[in-house]
Amino acid sequence: MQQPGGCVRVTIRDVAREAGVSVATVSRVFNDSGPVNPTTRARIREIARELRYAPNSAARSLSARRTGTLGVLLPDLHGAFFSEVIRGIDLAVQRHHHHLLLSSSHNERSEVAAALRVMRGRVDGIILMSPAVDAETLVAELPDDLPVVLLNCALRDERFDTIEIDNAGGAQAMVGHLLACGHRRVALVGGPPRNHDARERRRGYRAALRAAGVEPRAEWELPGDYSEGAGHRAALALLALDPRPTALFAANDAMAVGAMSALREAGMRVPEDVAVTGFDDVPMARYVTPPLTTVRVAISELGARAVDVLMAALTRDGDHRRGHDVLPTSLVVRGSCGCRDRPPPSRAPP
Amino acid sequence: MQQPGGCVRVTIRDVAREAGVSVATVSRVFNDSGPVNPTTRARIREIARELRYAPNSAARSLSARRTGTLGVLLPDLHGAFFSEVIRGIDLAVQRHHHHLLLSSSHNERSEVAAALRVMRGRVDGIILMSPAVDAETLVAELPDDLPVVLLNCALRDERFDTIEIDNAGGAQAMVGHLLACGHRRVALVGGPPRNHDARERRRGYRAALRAAGVEPRAEWELPGDYSEGAGHRAALALLALDPRPTALFAANDAMAVGAMSALREAGMRVPEDVAVTGFDDVPMARYVTPPLTTVRVAISELGARAVDVLMAALTRDGDHRRGHDVLPTSLVVRGSCGCRDRPPPSRAPP
């Protein structure tokens, strides 16, 4: 026992020397690769612990050509949605005994490219969610020696797996529900303009309107950015409309909550005066007043499935058939739409 | 141009060969280290782009002994709190042009140890938030060749920097406020039993009670776990108490919202029948009904500061004085406590 505290950098060589064996043997016990005499194995483990040795992961991945890590690129870390995605990813990654290299806030193409570059050599595969960068410019940056899963991207390239939420379908079901309950003037609080999900949700909104014989109107489409404050402002804008919409479909739950807050402050009742609905079904949704009618999305499932697909591509190394998954959504009718007791609306044809 | 698509593994050697220079020169242009003829520099960049070359980060960190990455260990990824912490960390890390290796859900000691081991060689420093693992057992696992910042840990070791929220102070101020408003029976919905923050908030709660001459009572302390559902159940339990508490202090906002929901369902008015307050001031807090009175914490600041401390320790390599920061909190009085118009309570002595 030469360095009791092991204060500097203790390598596999130190352990080998101390144990009177070769580095190969030490490597074997730490990887369970190849046979090692139980006695020497125990001694090596013991000495490694005394020296506080831990394998250097960088060296390991360099040599083994596997990193045991997945890279994740997200546009932003804001709000319950991304939180849930990451959580789903993390749980799945742990199930596969892997790790996570996280990078976020990449809306510019150059930022995505930079983040992608840094991932090289550190990850075995990449999960990329970048709803704001347009598709064509994105594909040029993607590495071709690593498997990539695209999340909620407006891109369906045969070179990559993709997973997305049925945004349009969920929105259409939600708005269809409001229409089925008798509403004729339904407003929308949209998400960020360049955001793929937001656009799809808007598309579903418009489709539902048309399917019910209602022509979408520009002044019904209030701008938003997925934040509570945007919902608040949108509701104020809605109140200024004449004739005033009787229902408000927010592109996510946070904005719906913000909108309800503004309506209440303005002396309006939800749902009696204005029905309000959201999208995502975040945990908080059922606990606000009134409980929020919304579109349920298995958000963490989105992340988990991405990991599973990636791991599958990783193991079935060469021959992996790309897939394009669409995660279904479902209507969750609570109090904020005011039509709990009506029959569920039938999904209108596209 | 030998491999137009560069479909396999292109290394620095390939670029060097193609450009007719040595690997050293290529390395220089990619690191801006040492002088390189502008012409050859341009040619190398050009060829690297053609070949789609990107340096292998594992090799780079092995050789350079720096990874440009910080490791983050969190107990869980649930809820707005952790979401905000990560966001703060990520933003700060980007400011420093570094990256993030994330790992979570480590409540067991062995899990923390494992995660710590895997970080070796991949990170330059570690941010660890582990409020559930007891302090002594934790310190044994910490690496001594890497700088570590402890977040919200019940540990104040001279070997590590620590940052924590003024949990007790914030709780005491909040409960003091309720008492100053005339409440005498104030209940608590606690956080996870083994959680350090949760204990501190309870300590502040009790201290405030005693400071006002009110003896804490066991039946006032309702169990919780930081989830909306726990708050919901706690409120139901509160309603069964006789005499019934007139105020409820939830150890976080999510539980406060859950509690308000249960009270409303039971036909009680907030704050008239029962005042409800929370902790954290998550974005949603101001938009619930009624707006939540809570304790404001600069959550993302907690993460950002951790990064700054770590980076400071990294640059001032040898001589870095450990510090123990405490993030202040502040009272945010909204509608849910029913005492908006009263004067702010004076902070009671401990």
Next chain:
DNA sequence: TTGTAGGCGTTATCAG
């Protein structure tokens, strides 16, 4: 301004 060569800490392939 450029090239050579040794080393970073592991793994993996052979012989023994």
Next chain:
DNA sequence: CTGATAACGCCTACAA
């Protein structure tokens, strides 16, 4: 069962 030893891809003196 164990030990040399050649990669892995890059950085960095040192030399030219």
